[in-house]
Amino acid sequence: MSRLPGHLASLEDEAIFVLRETVASRERPVLLFSAGKDSILTFHLARKAFAPARLPIAVMHVDTGHNFPEVIAFRDAYLKAADVPLLVASVEESIRKGRVADVTGPRASRNALQSVTLLDAIRDHKFDVAFGGGRRDEDRARAKERIVSVRDDLGQWDPKSQRPELWDVFNMRLRGGEHLRVFPISNFTELDVWEYIHAEKIDVPSIYYAHTREVIERDGMLLANGPHLTHLAGERPIITRVRFRTVGDATCTGAVRSDATTIEGILEETISATVTERGATRADDKFSEAAMEDRKREGYF
Amino acid sequence: MSANDTKPLRCATAGSVDDGKSTLIGRLLFDSKSLMTDQIAHVDEASKRRGLGRTDLALLTDGLRAEREQGITIDVAWRYFATPKRRFVLADAPGHVQYTCNTVTACSTAEVAIVLIDARKSMTEQTRRHLFVARLLGVKSLVLAINKMDAVDHSHEVFVRVRDDVTAYLSALPKNLRPVDVSFVPVAALTGDNVVEPTRAMPWYDGPPLLQHLESLPNDEQLDAGARFPVQWVIRPQSDDHPDYRGYAGRLASGTLSVGQQVRVAPKGRETTITKIETARGDVAELTAGVSATVHLKDDIDVSRGDMIVALDDGPRITREIEASITWLHETPARVGGTYWLRHTTREVKATLESVDATFDVLTGAEIPFTGTLGLNDLGRVRLKTSAPLCVDAYRDRRATGALVLVDASTGETVAGAMVLPE
Ligand SMILES: Nc1nc2c(ncn2[C@@H]2O[C@H](COP(=O)(O)OP(=O)(O)O)[C@@H](O)[C@H]2O)c(=O)[nH]1
Numbered sequence: 235m236s237r238l239p240g241h242l243a244s245l246e247d248e249a250i251f252v253l254r255e256t257v258a259s260r261e262r263p264v265l266l267f268s269a270g271k272d273s274i275l276t277f278h279l280a281r282k283a284f285a286p287a288r289l290p291i292a293v294m295h296v297d298t299g300h301n302f303p304e305v306i307a308f309r310d311a312y313l314k315a316a317d318v319p320l321l322v323a324s325v326e327e328s329i330r331k332g333r334v335a336d337v338t339g340p341r342a343s344r345n346a347l348q349s350v351t352l353l354d355a356i357r358d359h360k361f362d363v364a365f366g367g368g369r370r371d372e373d374r375a376r377a378k379e380r381i382v383s384v385r386d387d388l389g390q391w392d393p394k395s396q397r398p399e400l401w402d403v404f405n406m407r408l409r410g411g412e413h414l415r416v417f418p419i420s421n422f423t424e425l426d427v428w429e430y431i432h433a434e435k436i437d438v439p440s441i442y443y444a445h446t447r448e449v450i451e452r453d454g455m456l457l458a459n460g461p462h463l464t465h466l467a468g469e470r471p472i473i474t475r476v477r478f479r480t481v482g483d484a485t486c487t488g489a490v491r492s493d494a495t496t497i498e499g500i501l502e503e504t505i506s507a508t509v510t511e512r513g514a515t516r517a518d519d520k521f522s523e524a525a526m527e528d529r530k531r532e533g534y535f
Numbered sequence: 536m537s538a539n540d541t542k543p544l545r546c547a548t549a550g551s552v553d554d555g556k557s558t559l560i561g562r563l564l565f566d567s568k569s570l571m572t573d574q575i576a577h578v579d580e581a582s583k584r585r586g587l588g589r590t591d592l593a594l595l596t597d598g599l600r601a602e603r604e605q606g607i608t609i610d611v612a613w614r615y616f617a618t619p620k621r622r623f624v625l626a627d628a629p630g631h632v633q634y635t636c637n638t639v640t641a642c643s644t645a646e647v648a649i650v651l652i653d654a655r656k657s658m659t660e661q662t663r664r665h666l667f668v669a670r671l672l673g674v675k676s677l678v679l680a681i682n683k684m685d686a687v688d689h690s691h692e693v694f695v696r697v698r699d700d701v702t703a704y705l706s707a708l709p710k711n712l713r714p715v716d717v718s719f720v721p722v723a724a725l726t727g728d729n730v731v732e733p734t735r736a737m738p739w740y741d742g743p744p745l746l747q748h749l750e751s752l753p754n755d756e757q758l759d760a761g762a763r764f765p766v767q768w769v770i771r772p773q774s775d776d777h778p779d780y781r782g783y784a785g786r787l788a789s790g791t792l793s794v795g796q797q798v799r800v801a802p803k804g805r806e807t808t809i810t811k812i813e814t815a816r817g818d819v820a821e822l823t824a825g826v827s828a829t830v831h832l833k834d835d836i837d838v839s840r841g842d843m844i845v846a847l848d849d850g851p852r853i854t855r856e857i858e859a860s861i862t863w864l865h866e867t868p869a870r871v872g873g874t875y876w877l878r879h880t881t882r883e884v885k886a887t888l889e890s891v892d893a894t895f896d897v898l899t900g901a902e903i904p905f906t907g908t909l910g911l912n913d914l915g916r917v918r919l920k921t922s923a924p925l926c927v928d929a930y931r932d933r934r935a936t937g938a939l940v941l942v943d944a945s946t947g948e949t950v951a952g953a954m955v956l957p958e
Pocket of ligand 1: 550551552553554555556557558559682683684685686722723724725726
C-alpha cells in the first residue's frame, strides 16, 4: 500500500466520494480537460473512483485555439495512453459559426469566449454535469463556491441563489435546462496539488518545468511570446528561464522565473512562493477586482 | 507530530456584524504567514482606495462583489492554512440573522466553532443564535473569542462578565445541546493581541493565544462504533480483464470494517462476509471512517446504491418514521403534510412532513409550541414519514448517518437540513 501523507489521503477520499456521488446521481457527466495540472488531477482521481471499470464520464477540452503546442501534444498522448477518447469544443469553431466575435488587440484573451463554446457543447451533447478542476484557494470568489454548483440555462452562476450545501449530502436535482458544475478537488490547495502529483508520480506537460523561453514582460507578468500575442509599443521580447504555474490560453497565462526542473524543485518553489498562483499568472484577472466573479456569472469555469 | 500526519481541524467561524470576524481571520492568516504578497498588496490597495489610513485586514476575506458593495460577507467562504503543527480548514460564515443558513452550512462539517463576541457588547441575539446553531449541528468544541479587548482597557472584569453571560446561556440549553468543551480567549484582532502571538496587555490571562489553542484541540473522531458503509455505486466492469468483478463503492461513514467480518446489508437484512477491501491507495485489511473504498462480499446478493453495509451488532435503526431537529433554509415556509425529496447518505426517498412539533427560541434555547409557520432561518422539531425505510442513527451519536437534507419536489431547491433525534 502506498504511503500518501494523511492530509492528501483525505483529500483523495473526498474527491473520489464526490465523483461517485455525482455519477450515480446524474445521467450524462463530462469532465473538462485542458491538460493543466488541476484537470489532470481530476481525471486521475476520476479513473481511481471507478477502477477497474472504464471511466463512465466523457472527457472534453474547450480549446481556445491559442495553445501551447507542448500542452496539446501532452493532452493527446496522455489520453491515448489512458485509452480514453477526447471531445474537443473549439472556440475557433464558435467564431467561424458566428456564435461569438473574436477579440483582437494586445490585451485580447479568448478566455471570456470559452463560456459560449462550453455552453453550446453542453447543450449539444446533452451533458447534465460538467466536472471541473476549480479549487477554492484560487481566489476570493472561488472561496465561496460550492462543490456542487447549479447553472441556469444560460450557464450563469448566481452567487445569491446557490443552494446551501450541508454535510456531504449533495442535492443533485435539476430543472429543465439547468446543469451542474462539480468540483471534486475544491479543497486542494496549490501545494496539495503538487504534493499529490509528486506522491502519485503523475505526468504533467513540460511547460510546468523550468525551460528557456522568449517572453514579454507586461504588468509585472511574463507572457509567452508567440504568434497570438500582440505587442504593446516598446515591448521587447527577452529570453529567460521560466515555468508556468497554470496552463490556459497562451495569450494570458503568465510564466514565473524558475529553475525548477523537477517536481521536488516545483514543490520547494511553491512552499516558498510569495505570490498566489492566480496573481502571478493570470493577466485577465488583473483588469478588475471582480474579474473572476464576472466570468463565473457568465458561465466561465 | 507535524501538520502532515494529522487530519485538518475543521473550524466554523461566526460572529455578529462588526464584531471583527473578518479582521480576526485576516490576522490569523497574516500572522501565521499564510498570505501571499499579492493578496496583501491587493488589500493595501483596496484600503487606500477606500481612504482608510491603515491596511484593513478584513478586506482579505471579502469575496463577492455584492459583499464588497455592502461591505459585508454574505456567503460561506472556505480557507485553508497551516502551521507547522496543524492544518486548518476554516468555513467562514457571515453574521446576519438572514444568513443563518450559512452558519448552518459552516457548522455542519465543523469540529470547532469559533464564535466572536465584541467585549463592549457582550452577547447579542446573534451570538445566542450562533451558539445554538453550532450545538444543534453537533459541533463538539466551542471557542469564544472575546474581541476588541483593547477597547475595554484589556479589562479582566469585562472578560469575566462576558464569560459568565455565555456560560449562563449555555447551561440553560436543553440537556442534549449543552456543550462538552467550551473555552474563552480574550483577543484584539485589530492589534493582533493573543491571536497568534501572546500578549503582555492581559497579564491576568494565563491560557494560550487563539491559534495555539486551536492547534491543541482534538479531532472529532469516533472509532469504536459499528460500521456504516453507504453504497454509492456498484462497480461492474464486465470486461474481458474483469469478467466477474463486482465491487461496492462507498465511503465508510463511521466505525471500522475488516476483511473476514460478518456484515449485514441494510435495510433488507441479508448477512454476508467482507472478502476484500480496495482503496485508492491499495488493498487494506481494515477500513477506517472517512476512507473511500470498494468492498467485495462473499455472497452474490442484490446490493445497490442506497443500501448500507453495517455491523451485525450495533447496527442502525431501520425506520420510515423519523423525529428530527430541523433548520429551515428556504423562503418558502414548511408545508405540513407536504411531500419532499429526502436525501440521507446515498439514498433519496420521498418524505412527508407529518408535523412540526415545536420551534426553538434561540434567545433562551427553549422549545416553544409550533405556532403555524416554520420559515427561513427557523429552527424546530419535526416528524417525517418516508416512502421507503432508511438506516439512521441519532445525529448526536453519528453525524453522517443522522443527517438529512430536504429538497422541494417541484423546484429542486434545498429547503431544510435535519438531524435525526434519538428514539
Ligand atoms: N478596537 C478594536 N476594533 C476592532 C477589533 N477588531 C476589529 N475591529 C474593528 O471593528 C470593525 C468591524 O470589523 P470587521 O472585521 O469588519 O467585522 P465583521 O463584520 O465581524 O467581519 C472594524 O472597524 C474593525 O477595524 C479590535 O480588536 N479592536
